[in-house]
Amino acid sequence: MSETATVNEPATSDSTHEPALTGERADLLEALAKHRHFLRFTTRDLTDEQAGRRTTASRLCLGGLIKHVTAVERSWAQFILDGPSAMPDFATMTEADWARRDDEFRMLPHETLTGVLADYDRTARRTDELVATLPDLNTAQPLPKAPWFEPGARWSARRVLMHIIAETAQHAGHADIIRESLDGAKSMG
Numbered sequence: 001m002s003e004t005a006t007v008n009e010p011a012t013s014d015s016t017h018e019p020a021l022t023g024e025r026a027d028l029l030e031a032l033a034k035h036r037h038f039l040r041f042t043t044r045d046l047t048d049e050q051a052g053r054r055t056t057a058s059r060l061c062l063g064g065l066i067k068h069v070t071a072v073e074r075s076w077a078q079f080i081l082d083g084p085s086a087m088p089d090f091a092t093m094t095e096a097d098w099a100r101r102d103d104e105f106r107m108l109p110h111e112t113l114t115g116v117l118a119d120y121d122r123t124a125r126r127t128d129e130l131v132a133t134l135p136d137l138n139t140a141q142p143l144p145k146a147p148w149f150e151p152g153a154r155w156s157a158r159r160v161l162m163h164i165i166a167e168t169a170q171h172a173g174h175a176d177i178i179r180e181s182l183d184g185a186k187s188m189g
Helices: 024-039 064-087 094-106 113-133 157-183
Strands: 004-007 019-022 138-140 154-156
Touching: 019 024, 024 064, 024 113, 024 157, 064 094, 064 113, 064 138, 064 157, 154 157
Parallel strands: none
Antiparallel strands: 004 019, 138 154
16 A cells, blocks of 8 residues: 555535545544544633643643643654654753743743644644655654653654654543543533
8 A cells, every 4th residue: 555645636615625635644634633622622611811720739731731732743743854853852951941841831921722722723734734745654763862762763654643643632631631620621421
């Protein structure tokens, strides 16, 4: 089976006629879209203050989780193109670097939920375009040096996309718990 994208001309409701992906790429994007939806859904009808509120023993808040998932997706998508140079060198990160990284887990005073969600949408569109246009999902890059990666390991674009899906799904579950603790609202059930 070819690794190039298979396309069909869909009926679209707008004037653009972008081809629809089928096969593996469509499956990957459909799974990612589902988990993105559940993550975003946890923020429905919230104020900026509520999106920034910690409701559990963890330091996580809904806005911060979406910021984190956005940053993770953005960096891993860039990794597909540029390899380990797209990722931080965890071995040389300073205390200030770690503090900046911690800021992605919370809403800062100047941030709004609308802005955080818009950034997530832009990142999602770039990832979706990358999946649609990447010549080969088998293209692999060496993983960056980090204590949690096996030395010398390589991940294909496909493996990176599965990681983005898993990360999004895991954090959508975290977000559901935070939202239920905030006001009792649930994503499912």
